[in-house]
Amino acid sequence: MSGNFGTDFVWGAASSAFQIEGFSTEDGGGPSIWDTFCRVPGKIAYDDNGDIACDSYHRCGEDIGLLKELGVKAYRFSTSWARIDPRADGSWNKEGLAYYDRVVDLCLSSGITPYLTLYHWELPQAAQDRGGWQVRQTAEAFARFAGMMADHFRGRVSHYFTLNEPQCTVALGHQSGVHAPGKQLDTAGQFGVLVNQLLAHGLAQRAIQAADPKALVGIASTGRLCYPETETPENIQAAREATFAATDGDWTFTHHWLLDPICLGRFPDCAGTRLEPLVRAVTPEDMAIMHTVPHMLGYNIYNGHAVRAQGAGYVYAPRWPGFPRTALKWPVTPEVLDWGVRFLQERYGLPGYITENGVSCNDRVFLDGQVHDPDRIDFLARYLACLSRAIENGADIRGYFHWALTDNFEWHNGYGERFGLVFMDYPGLRRIPKDSFRWYQQVIRTGNLTLSPGNQSSVSARSPQRPECDLP
Numbered sequence: 001m002s003g004n005f006g007t008d009f010v011w012g013a014a015s016s017a018f019q020i021e022g023f024s025t026e027d028g029g030g031p032s033i034w035d036t037f038c039r040v041p042g043k044i045a046y047d048d049n050g051d052i053a054c055d056s057y058h059r060c061g062e063d064i065g066l067l068k069e070l071g072v073k074a075y076r077f078s079t080s081w082a083r084i085d086p087r088a089d090g091s092w093n094k095e096g097l098a099y100y101d102r103v104v105d106l107c108l109s110s111g112i113t114p115y116l117t118l119y120h121w122e123l124p125q126a127a128q129d130r131g132g133w134q135v136r137q138t139a140e141a142f143a144r145f146a147g148m149m150a151d152h153f154r155g156r157v158s159h160y161f162t163l164n165e166p167q168c169t170v171a172l173g174h175q176s177g178v179h180a181p182g183k184q185l186d187t188a189g190q191f192g193v194l195v196n197q198l199l200a201h202g203l204a205q206r207a208i209q210a211a212d213p214k215a216l217v218g219i220a221s222t223g224r225l226c227y228p229e230t231e232t233p234e235n236i237q238a239a240r241e242a243t244f245a246a247t248d249g250d251w252t253f254t255h256h257w258l259l260d261p262i263c264l265g266r267f268p269d270c271a272g273t274r275l276e277p278l279v280r281a282v283t284p285e286d287m288a289i290m291h292t293v294p295h296m297l298g299y300n301i302y303n304g305h306a307v308r309a310q311g312a313g314y315v316y317a318p319r320w321p322g323f324p325r326t327a328l329k330w331p332v333t334p335e336v337l338d339w340g341v342r343f344l345q346e347r348y349g350l351p352g353y354i355t356e357n358g359v360s361c362n363d364r365v366f367l368d369g370q371v372h373d374p375d376r377i378d379f380l381a382r383y384l385a386c387l388s389r390a391i392e393n394g395a396d397i398r399g400y401f402h403w404a405l406t407d408n409f410e411w412h413n414g415y416g417e418r419f420g421l422v423f424m425d426y427p428g429l430r431r432i433p434k435d436s437f438r439w440y441q442q443v444i445r446t447g448n449l450t451l452s453p454g455n456q457s458s459v460s461a462r463s464p465q466r467p468e469c470d471l472p
């Protein structure tokens with residue numbers, strides 16, 4: 001099956017600073033909250049840390065060369081706030097900035113459009129020491145950083161994402177504490193962190209647009225998405241409702257608690273929940289700052305929940321025993337890149353990019369010296385077929401960034417999880433393109449989603465994962 005990806009479709013790959021660069025404090029850089037968090041015993045699997053990572057700080061030429069070989073049109077990467085603004089006080093570290101000049105200029109000379117994420121969790125430890133995302137000053141400091149970046153890169157960079165997944169900063173960094181800075185706040189504290197990030201987005205977008213009126217600004221969101229177990233009108237409506245339900249049980253990991261204020265100028269309906277008084281306390285002036293509508297939305301989507309209508313409501317459909325899962329035990333649910341995308345597009349109506357999608361696999365170098373990863377190829381073929389169907393049904397999705405270009409530091413999971421199209425041989429930092437690298441190269445070139453050149457078995461958005469499953 002060939003996807004419905006037009007010739008203008010932006011095929012890309014993604015990474016983030018702390019996950020690939022290493023050497024955070026070299027050349028005047030400052031430690032981020034993740035440098036600090038990695039030093040806390042027991043927080044990171046295998047006691048891994050980001051000291052070296054993929055050494056992209058010294059090897060960005062190799063990485064951009066791989067992107068050029070892959071044939072992508074765009075590269076989504078983040079610029080470490082801690083490397084550039086080590087004291088979070090606006091005294092810019094020119095050598096840190098020079099690294100990103102190299103990355104941007106290498107992209108441009110390779111015909112690759114840079115999409116800069118200005119915050120992929122690289123909060124300067126100095127900002128954390130002054131309260132981090134629990135205080136408003138951090139939002140103001142971030143806006144100052146964003147404005148400087150837009151001014152510095154004007155004419156070379158035209159696409160920015162302000163923040164990556166504020167939902168994770170709240171839910172993992174300040175609720176469960178499994179991510180840096182490892183806080184476990186109450187609901188009021190969690191909501192305060194969300195508010196400061198919403199302010200950070202609004203203030204930063206305004207600063208970027210003031211510095212470069214031609215810049216296009218977005219934000220990368222993640223969170224709960226649902227899809228109909230079977231495609232009856234009742235189940236589709238149930239999945240839509242479940243996606244945007246305003247329960248106060250798991251509100252932190254939802255798209256709409258971030259995107260409703262930013263895009264619609266209001267918080268989700270939370271009457272009668274613990275959130276109601278907190279929302280009421282947000283001033284109209286702050287609501288106006290948060291309500292800074294982006295030019296585009298980034299969706300980081302990996303999986304979702306099947307839902308079926310039941311009575312006047314809905315239930316999450318149980319996953320059958322042995323349901324397909326990734327190496328990280330995440331469920332494989334390609335339908336989410338069809339229906340989840342459609343629901344988001346319906347609600348926000350903005351141009352969208354899939355800014356992250358991919359899969360962790362138990363990749364290794366085989367006896368023939370290659371890295372064979374059929375699981376990733378099958379995963380991508382299914383998800384891209386579903387994305388193609390969403391586009392066919394009117395979703396305004398303009399690009400897809402595979403997460404990730406190379407295996408990298410998977411946060412509290414350390415280096416044990418491999419999401420890359422390129423295998424990272426960590427001891428020697430050798431980069432080995434996997435079979436999926438060549439498969440994705442072909443998709444970019446032809447738009448064709450067949451599983452492999454030899455195997456013409458086509459892929460459709462309705463390819464079942466359960467053999468006897470007779471999908472309607």
Ligand code: GCO
Nearest residue numbers: 016164165300356403410419
């Ligand atoms: C996230 C981050 C990425 C992850 C990727 C796989 O969504 O957590 O944006 O940095 O590495 O999503 O978990």
